[in-house]
Amino acid sequence: MRSDKRVVITGCGLVTSIGDTAERSWQALLGGASGRREATRFDINRYAPRFVCALPPSAETEADGAFPLDAASRVLLAAAGEALQGYGEDAWRDAPAYVATTLGGMDNGTHFYRSYLQHGLAGADRARLKDYIPFMQCRHLMQRHGFGRMPMIVTNACSSGANALGLAMMEIRQGHARRAVAAGYDIVSEFVFGGFNALRLIDPEPCRPFDIHRNGLTLGEAAGVLVLESADEAARGGRRPLAELSGYAGWIEAYHCTKPEPTGEGAWRVMRDCLADAGQTPDAVGCVNAHGTGTPSNDTMEALAIERLFGDCPHTLVTANKASVGHTLGAAGVVEAIFSALSLRDGVVPPTRHTQDVIPELRAGRLAPAARRVEGLDHVLSTSYGFGGTNAALLLSRWRDG
Amino acid sequence: MAESPFVMRIRGAAWNGEPCAWADRFDTPAPAAARGVELAYNTRRLDEMVAYALAASFEAIARAGWDRATLEAAGVVGLSHNGPCIYSEEFYRQLCEEENPALVSPTLFVESVLNVACTHLTLAMKTHRPAFALNTDLAHSHEVFHTLALLFESGQMARAVYFACDEFSTLGRALFAACPEFPGEQFVGGAGALALEAVHGSGPDEAGGLLLTRWHSVASFDALQGTLDAAGLADAVRIWSPWSDAPPPPAWPGSAAEGVSGLGAALQQREQGFASMRLAEVLDAAAQTPPGGTAVLVQALRGRLGWLAIKKETGGADAVPNQEQGV
Numbered sequence: 024m025r026s027d028k029r030v031v032i033t034g035c036g037l038v039t040s041i042g043d044t045a046e047r048s049w050q051a052l053l054g055g056a057s058g059r060r061e062a063t064r065f066d067i068n069r070y071a072p073r074f075v076c077a078l079p080p081s082a083e084t085e086a087d088g089a090f091p092l093d094a095a096s097r098v099l100l101a102a103a104g105e106a107l108q109g110y111g112e113d114a115w116r117d118a119p120a121y122v123a124t125t126l127g128g129m130d131n132g133t134h135f136y137r138s139y140l141q142h143g144l145a146g147a148d149r150a151r152l153k154d155y156i157p158f159m160q161c162r163h164l165m166q167r168h169g170f171g172r173m174p175m176i177v178t179n180a181c182s183s184g185a186n187a188l189g190l191a192m193m194e195i196r197q198g199h200a201r202r203a204v205a206a207g208y209d210i211v212s213e214f215v216f217g218g219f220n221a222l223r224l225i226d227p228e229p230c231r232p233f234d235i236h237r238n239g240l241t242l243g244e245a246a247g248v249l250v251l252e253s254a255d256e257a258a259r260g261g262r263r264p265l266a267e268l269s270g271y272a273g274w275i276e277a278y279h280c281t282k283p284e285p286t287g288e289g290a291w292r293v294m295r296d297c298l299a300d301a302g303q304t305p306d307a308v309g310c311v312n313a314h315g316t317g318t319p320s321n322d323t324m325e326a327l328a329i330e331r332l333f334g335d336c337p338h339t340l341v342t343a344n345k346a347s348v349g350h351t352l353g354a355a356g357v358v359e360a361i362f363s364a365l366s367l368r369d370g371v372v373p374p375t376r377h378t379q380d381v382i383p384e385l386r387a388g389r390l391a392p393a394a395r396r397v398e399g400l401d402h403v404l405s406t407s408y409g410f411g412g413t414n415a416a417l418l419l420s421r422w423r424d425g
Numbered sequence: 426m427a428e429s430p431f432v433m434r435i436r437g438a439a440w441n442g443e444p445c446a447w448a449d450r451f452d453t454p455a456p457a458a459a460r461g462v463e464l465a466y467n468t469r470r471l472d473e474m475v476a477y478a479l480a481a482s483f484e485a486i487a488r489a490g491w492d493r494a495t496l497e498a499a500g501v502v503g504l505s506h507n508g509p510c511i512y513s514e515e516f517y518r519q520l521c522e523e524e525n526p527a528l529v530s531p532t533l534f535v536e537s538v539l540n541v542a543c544t545h546l547t548l549a550m551k552t553h554r555p556a557f558a559l560n561t562d563l564a565h566s567h568e569v570f571h572t573l574a575l576l577f578e579s580g581q582m583a584r585a586v587y588f589a590c591d592e593f594s595t596l597g598r599a600l601f602a603a604c605p606e607f608p609g610e611q612f613v614g615g616a617g618a619l620a621l622e623a624v625h626g627s628g629p630d631e632a633g634g635l636l637l638t639r640w641h642s643v644a645s646f647d648a649l650q651g652t653l654d655a656a657g658l659a660d661a662v663r664i665w666s667p668w669s670d671a672p673p674p675p676a677w678p679g680s681a682a683e684g685v686s687g688l689g690a691a692l693q694q695r696e697q698g699f700a701s702m703r704l705a706e707v708l709d710a711a712a713q714t715p716p717g718g719t720a721v722l723v724q725a726l727r728g729r730l731g732w733l734a735i736k737k738e739t740g741g742a743d744a745v746p747n748q749e750q751g752v
């Protein structure tokens with residue numbers, strides 16, 4: 024039941040390991056920067072892999088009130104501060120918000136639990152529990168920016184961000200809101216690092232998406248916030264859209280708890296359905312912003328899916344942002360949507376770092392180690408694939424009036 | 426004729442978990458002709474909350490009488506506040522105590538991510554429709570009925586299994602017991618589940634179903650009265666939810682309940698189940714409504730009001746009797 028309402032992006036805020044604003048992160052991405060640094064939130068000496076794409080200290084905002092905010096709240100508020108400015112008083116009172124995360128304030132949770140194991144309940148650091156549950160980050164967002172409704176938190180693993188954008192888009196398309204917010208954030212706690220390490224999914228070397236020698240992912244920290252509006256509302260407010268969010272699709276593989284379906288069937292279907300939702304064909308897509316984690320299973324199946332859909336479109340390029348900013352989990356879908364929107368704004372496809380020997384499943388020439396200017400870049404397809412086979416795809420389009 | 430505000434129908438409802446006073450709210454009468462598709466599923470090694478969610482969902486599906494084809498075309502929405510905390514605590518305990526953390530079982534990690542219950546249910550259902558694992562503040566649980574309506578309206582799914590589940594670890598029980606918000610309450614782990622289908626436009630009542638509106642947010646009592654009037658619900662029985670921080674509104678004509686009432690009020694200072702209990706409130710509102718009648722569940726929190734309406738279908742001659750209140 025697709026409506027005719029056009030949904031546009033009019034605000035964005037981004038904090039990543041390579042920049043503390045959207046523009047700084049974008050320019051650093053184009054320049055081939057990497058946010059990879061040694062993890063410091065927990066004792067990394069217990070682990071063989073040591074590196075994450077961690078936020079620099081400058082990326083986190085100050086404490087708020089009597090209690091210091093947890094890192095997840097600080098980074099979400101920093102990104103929101105950039106995205107939500109300039110919309111006027113009471114702009115968010117009736118706006119729905121969908122906030123994506125995989126683990127919320129788990130960093131605080133792990134610190135509490137360690138103190139509990141060491142000192143028992145009586146001696147445990149209970150102050151750490153204040154921001155442990157995911158809705159606490161949302162509550163800080165509400166209080167800081169005057170949201171009248173509690174945001175709905177989306178916890179669909181690595182596709183949470185894309186699904187949050189999809190839900191926000193539905194609000195506007197179905198006429199329930201003229202403006203909506205989609206956000207995503209995650210911090211690398213010992214819980215998630217230990218989990219991915221136990222799964223043998225972390226590469227001790229920098230991750231190399233779609234490389235023959237790839238050996239896993241690099242976890243990353245980030246927060247991204249996007250403001251979606253109906254095109255009419257943006258015009259009324261005199262806001263020129265950054266891009267149009269023209270398509271969304273979700274698909275469940277029902278194959279395995281963690282592994283993707285190896286033929287790429289699920290990835291192909293969600294990309295195809297997303298294009299259908301937008302009323303577009305594969306040859307219109309200038310770039311696929313891939314999930315591209317650097318794991319053996321993801322990249323092979325994703326390459327198969329891309330070639331199945333875009334095999335007749337040699338001009339369709341592929342980029343994988345996780346090589347620079349890491350796999351930011353709940354934030355990934357929003358982070359990569361922002362980079363996709365900036366690609367459309369500037370007509371540039373960002374580089375994919377570290378990849379040297381591209382796998383044969385992916386057509387030669389689609390991926391590049393340096394940024395590429397592309398004439399007529401009109402549509403970027405951004406994909407996310409998560410644990411539980413939760414697949415999501417978004418189509419972002421260059422804004423055209425009329 | 427005004428468009429009906431009802432956008433979804435409950436075909437089956439079920440509960441699974443620790444014994445509690447609200448489990449009977451999920452005995453939604455649904456005249457399923459035959460037991461639905463069997464979903465044999467090995468629940469060993471699943472976190473407790475996940476096992477509850479699966480069992481409740483399977484039963485709701487069976488009561489709805491959905492066959493395999495129907496099931497494979499249904500989406501999933503799952504809500505929790507605490508998530509699979511028992512397994513997540515165990516995983517992190519092992520991570521802390523194991524000399525080499527790489528040797529900790531990855532299964533514990535996988536089974537403690539927040540969307541694991543949705544994952545297992547979609548695997549069992551073999552559905553490819555979208556699935557959404559959601560989380561909210563405890564007091565905002567009912568708002569998921571807006572998200573469900575949105576998914577139906579957008580064509581993402583025509584049917585859905587919705588479950589609301591929570592569990593309490595030993596540590597969690599100790600921590601919550603120390604919270605002033607839960608004085609002396611017992612914490613009950615479990616899951617409630619609904620088998621839902623989208624309703625489009627107005628139509629005759631069907632036997633054995635409950636119709637739901639979406640969850641609506643309104644800014645004030647005046648706006649609340651106006652929206653209820655506009656939706657044709659001005660005469661509905663009103664159940665004033667206890668999860669409110671405002672005094673009850675003035676009595677409206679036809680209002681059958683004033684002040685704090687409903688399931689939560691009756692159970693205050695006795696039992697607390699978080700997500701599943703909040704779902705039970707919706708069914709409790711229906712239980713307090715005569716066949717063919719409508720109830721409005723209202724909640725006020727932090728200066729915002731919200732409501733949803735439930736209509737008990739009769740299908741004409743096959744009227745469904747009221748449930749006895751077993752609180």
